[in-house]
Amino acid sequence: xxxxxxxxxxxxxxxxxxxxxxxxxxxxxxxxxxxxxxxxxxxxxxxxxxxxxxxxxxxxxxxxxxxxxxxxxxxxxxxxxxxxxxxxxxxxxxxxxxxxxxxxxxxxxxxxxxxxxxxxxxxxxxxxxxxxxxxxxxxxxxxxxxxxxxxxxxxxxxxxxxxxxxxxxxxxxxxxxxxxxxxxxxxxxxxxxxxxxxxxxxxxxxxxxxxxxxxxxxxxxxxxxxxxxxxxxxxxxxxxxxxxxxxxxxxxxxxxxxxxxxxxxxxxxxxxxxxxxxxxxxxxxxxxxxxxxxxxxxxxxxxxxxxxxxxxxxxxxxxxxxxxxxxxxxxxxxxxxxxxxxxxxxxxxxxxxxxxxxxxxxxxxxxxxxxxxxxxxxxxxxxxxxxxxxxxxxxxxxxxxxxxxxxxxxxxxxxxxxxxxxxxxxxxxxxxxxxxxxxxxxxxxxxxxxxxxxxxxxxxxxxxxxxxxxxxxxxxxxxxxxxxxxxxxxxxxxxxxxxxxxxxxxxxxxxxxxxxxxxxxxxxxxxxxxxxxxxxxxxxxxxxxxxxxxxxxxxxxxxxxxxxxxxxxxxxxxxxxxxxxxxxxxxxxxxxxxxxxxxxxxxxxxxxxxxxxxxxxxxxxxxxxxxxxxxxxx
Numbered sequence: 001x002x003x004x005x006x007x008x009x010x011x012x013x014x015x016x017x018x019x020x021x022x023x024x025x026x027x028x029x030x031x032x033x034x035x036x037x038x039x040x041x042x043x044x045x046x047x048x049x050x051x052x053x054x055x056x057x058x059x060x061x062x063x064x065x066x067x068x069x070x071x072x073x074x075x076x077x078x079x080x081x082x083x084x085x086x087x088x089x090x091x092x093x094x095x096x097x098x099x100x101x102x103x104x105x106x107x108x109x110x111x112x113x114x115x116x117x118x119x120x121x122x123x124x125x126x127x128x129x130x131x132x133x134x135x136x137x138x139x140x141x142x143x144x145x146x147x148x149x150x151x152x153x154x155x156x157x158x159x160x161x162x163x164x165x166x167x168x169x170x171x172x173x174x175x176x177x178x179x180x181x182x183x184x185x186x187x188x189x190x191x192x193x194x195x196x197x198x199x200x201x202x203x204x205x206x207x208x209x210x211x212x213x214x215x216x217x218x219x220x221x222x223x224x225x226x227x228x229x230x231x232x233x234x235x236x237x238x239x240x241x242x243x244x245x246x247x248x249x250x251x252x253x254x255x256x257x258x259x260x261x262x263x264x265x266x267x268x269x270x271x272x273x274x275x276x277x278x279x280x281x282x283x284x285x286x287x288x289x290x291x292x293x294x295x296x297x298x299x300x301x302x303x304x305x306x307x308x309x310x311x312x313x314x315x316x317x318x319x320x321x322x323x324x325x326x327x328x329x330x331x332x333x334x335x336x337x338x339x340x341x342x343x344x345x346x347x348x349x350x351x352x353x354x355x356x357x358x359x360x361x362x363x364x365x366x367x368x369x370x371x372x373x374x375x376x377x378x379x380x381x382x383x384x385x386x387x388x389x390x391x392x393x394x395x396x397x398x399x400x401x402x403x404x405x406x407x408x409x410x411x412x413x414x415x416x417x418x419x420x421x422x423x424x425x426x427x428x429x430x431x432x433x434x435x436x437x438x439x440x441x442x443x444x445x446x447x448x449x450x451x452x453x454x455x456x457x458x459x460x461x462x463x464x465x466x467x468x469x470x471x472x473x474x475x476x477x478x479x480x481x482x483x484x485x486x487x488x489x490x491x492x493x494x495x496x497x498x499x500x501x502x503x504x505x506x507x508x509x510x511x512x513x514x515x516x517x518x519x520x521x522x523x524x525x526x527x528x529x530x531x532x533x534x535x536x537x538x539x540x541x542x543x544x545x546x547x548x549x550x551x552x553x554x555x556x557x558x559x560x561x562x563x564x565x566x567x568x569x570x571x572x573x574x575x576x577x578x579x580x581x582x583x584x585x586x587x588x589x590x591x592x593x594x595x596x597x598x599x600x601x602x603x604x605x606x607x608x609x610x611x612x613x614x615x616x617x618x619x620x621x622x623x624x625x626x627x628x629x630x631x632x633x634x
Contacts, residue, residue, distance in 0.1 A: 006455065008392050009065045009391060018050075035106040039073075043069060048068045049068070066124075067390075067391055070390045072109055072112045076112065084208040085143075123245075137242060144208065145207045148205075149202070152263055158174075158422065169331025171336065176279065178203065181222050181226065196389060200424035203219075228322055229268070231268060245385070272323065288322075288326050288329055290312055302324040344405040356471065361633060367437030370429050371441070372428065374498075399452070404428060404444055418432045438531065438628070441527075445458045446524055458497045460482065460498075461482030461500055463481065463501075463502055485499050488500070498521055498524065499521065500517075518604040538629065542576040543578065598618060602621035605617070605618055
């Protein structure tokens, strides 16, 4: 596969290696009667390709190559859909869900890895891995409902206040309902293989025909019963398995449009509550117990929006609403991302963060890094089969997490401290010490771009501010910087990841529309050069931060390039001329600079406005050098 399609399929391996893997799997499955154990075991083969073999001869995949895990799972799904259809009129749905009797998923996993060629394998090979023939009606009588759903306006749910426990709890609740609750629901009423994808707040399900409306209603109810205020919606379309594969893009487009309409029309309760006392997440039980307040009309201390009903000790006897109570209880007991950090790095975070000021650098600053992928639209438009959807969604999620956690570990080592507010799909929202933020972002982008061979890249917006700055404010600034970084990426055809950064130095606020930068936004190779130069400047005894501020303040007062040039030459002649060398290094690293006589004293000529014929306008390099000096720790 060439171009963007290579990120939608697992990498090819030799047939001899494949034979060895399949033989090992078949042997291991003989001793795994429990289907849950089988699923967990096959997850390890989510990045290995599957090659179909008929009558002892390997067959070529023309359209896509599924992973071993996905091919086996889809085979079992088809068996389940047939089983459900055959028992539709004969009784109630049983656990591990089928109508009219228990479905033996483990048996069909064993069958898949056997030599027998059947209609299910023929369908997967002919219809999904290759272009389906126009005359085949295989499984055109197998009706299915395609269900799509998501939690939306997630950031609004997370950021109702700036307390880290509540933000963490909101994040953990979203992950719990999206993954734990959805999979548990499918296991109890249908089968887990119905889930094409669950993660990052989104779910895609293939269900037996006629069940879609019930699934939508029941999952919406389950999500809302637990989170209370996280906005969620599900929708479904009816088709048959044959048509679904033939017209995959069109059906998914129609379903997504239908889901978007559902989100626009859905109305949520202003002050929701119910009698749910606890939830089970993994091996933990989170209890939502608290003393009720007697007064009516009290506004929640945490969100400041809904009616308070309970007391919590933040501060003593603060009154909170049911939704904020659940986020607080979840955040006190569950640190989802610390467990993932250990999984991907093999290291543990020594100290759980209880407040954002614990993440301060030596200057009392923290940083929000908000990032996501570029060129995602083109990749999604290229998806033609459920296998590509399954593989891409899972690979994207795993790669993003791996890049983030490994980058934090490489930069901070045993002293790693961070808070991950949202981390799933290509979406990154983390908080780190201010003086580690640029290096961490640089490494995340470098790893992500490299993993996807620059067919997809990542952009990041960073806001650095004092830890007392509301996290919502920092997120909004980081969001603006991300838009700027992505715009810069589009100018370069998304060929490299990009970053833009803003420092809030005081409580007086900043005008993002008026803010100008000589070095940012930057692509990731430019940022790498900047970081190298700053490291050298920090270790150079002739470079004084106070002198950098003098240059910055002088330009702010003078605004005249000739006058500033004289001041600069006098200062560098008096203290050290090593500043010139570093200015030249920055000029050499920055692409697209129009150099003139003033460039070498750290003034960058602005690009003229359309139709402008006046004198050239300049902006100083020094403000960004100061930013970099502050934002890069020793």
